[in-house]
Amino acid sequence: MNNPKVLIIYTGGTIGMINDPETGALKPFDFESLYSSIPELKQFDYELDTYSVEEPIDSSDMNPKLWGGIANTIFENYADYTGFVVLHGTDTMAFTTAAMSFMLQGLKKPIIFTGSQLPIGKIRTDGKENLITAIELAGMLDMSGHSVIQEVALYFEFQLYRGNRVSKISTFNFEAFKSYNYPLLAEAGTNIRIDQNALYRPSLTELEKFTDFNTRIALIKLFPGMDMSIYDAIFDVSKVEGIILETFGNGNSFSSAAFEKMIADYMANGGIVLNITQCAQGNVVLGLYETSIHYKRLQVLSGRDITTEAAVTKMMYVLGKTRDPEERVELLSQNLCGEVTI
Numbered sequence: 001m002n003n004p005k006v007l008i009i010y011t012g013g014t015i016g017m018i019n020d021p022e023t024g025a026l027k028p029f030d031f032e033s034l035y036s037s038i039p040e041l042k043q044f045d046y047e048l049d050t051y052s053v054e055e056p057i058d059s060s061d062m063n064p065k066l067w068g069g070i071a072n073t074i075f076e077n078y079a080d081y082t083g084f085v086v087l088h089g090t091d092t093m094a095f096t097t098a099a100m101s102f103m104l105q106g107l108k109k110p111i112i113f114t115g116s117q118l119p120i121g122k123i124r125t126d127g128k129e130n131l132i133t134a135i136e137l138a139g140m141l142d143m144s145g146h147s148v149i150q151e152v153a154l155y156f157e158f159q160l161y162r163g164n165r166v167s168k169i170s171t172f173n174f175e176a177f178k179s180y181n182y183p184l185l186a187e188a189g190t191n192i193r194i195d196q197n198a199l200y201r202p203s204l205t206e207l208e209k210f211t212d213f214n215t216r217i218a219l220i221k222l223f224p225g226m227d228m229s230i231y232d233a234i235f236d237v238s239k240v241e242g243i244i245l246e247t248f249g250n251g252n253s254f255s256s257a258a259f260e261k262m263i264a265d266y267m268a269n270g271g272i273v274l275n276i277t278q279c280a281q282g283n284v285v286l287g288l289y290e291t292s293i294h295y296k297r298l299q300v301l302s303g304r305d306i307t308t309e310a311a312v313t314k315m316m317y318v319l320g321k322t323r324d325p326e327e328r329v330e331l332l333s334q335n336l337c338g339e340v341t342i
């Protein structure tokens with residue numbers, strides 16, 4: 001059997017920064033010189049190739065077009081590699097990993113995203129360990145030569161998370177990510193412990209790519225005392241085709257005849273409304289409390305235990321995939337690629 005072959009894709013973010021020896025300022029790392037900057041990589045019996053996007057970015061500038069670019073790069077190189085590592089800024093990495101899980105369905109190979117809190121050129125960097133273990137995970141094969149991980153995942157600070165189940169939770173801790181509603185896929189200690197039961201196995205036999213996301217969506221975080229009439233313009237299907245409401249606790253919120261009518265009219269015109277919880281942990285259960293009965297009555301969709309990142313990217317994916325309101329509801333109600341517990 002040939003050695004595993006991993007493609008490392010650099011999109012930007014803190015991880016790829018090193019100090020310019022002349023100016024001392026942080027500048028993007030030259031991936032041509034990966035081995036000279038991280039000589040430890042020579043110890044891998046993997047073949048490593050690198051690819052850098054033309055303009056590495058701070059991940060705050062990430063968008064669906066750039067997601068499409070990452071998906072295309074992976075799709076075009078899919079047959080030639082055992083797995084992929086994507087280096088990405090931490091700020092929006094959880095949106096990108098969720099987006100990638102919808103864009104590339106039916107994966108039989110790993111796409112491991114990672115980044116770091118400190119640049120790779122800093123002495124206390126977390127980037128080297130993150131990169132080295134991400135590469136190891138991307139090339140990991142089982143006894144019969146199949147990839148152990150066959151999904152989009154995010155590796156950070158010794159933990160491997162499902163890409164559409166994770167959120168950034170800290171601006172300064174090395175443990176910057178958390179997956180509250182789904183177990184870790186793997187944990188790295190002296191050896192890497194994989195949780196076989198947590199791994200995703202796609203039902204699709206072929207890799208399918210879909211990058212035509214529809215961004216005509218809105219995300220509204222509710223708060224006590226909110227004046228919903230201010231948001232009236234958003235409930236207009238000709239401008240906004242899907243609205244995600246981030247509600248309290250198990251999917252609860254204030255109700256008023258005017259707010260209910262706003263939602264009812266919007267849905268009657270073909271608008272989609274998805275109720276997700278503001279809580280990092282737990283799920284929406286419409287009708288559990290009286291304060292969510294109105295959503296149940298209106299047949300607003302329940303996001304169950306989905307993260308905000310996965311809800312936003314799933315909505316963009318589904319609204320891009322079909323214009324038919326019934327099909328949209330059907331797709332949003334399903335678990336498409338491990339993003340929600342049904």
Ligand code: ASP
Nearest residue numbers: 013014058059089090091
């Ligand atoms: N602002 C940076 C980014 O997301 C932070 C990081 O890389 O951690 O690109």
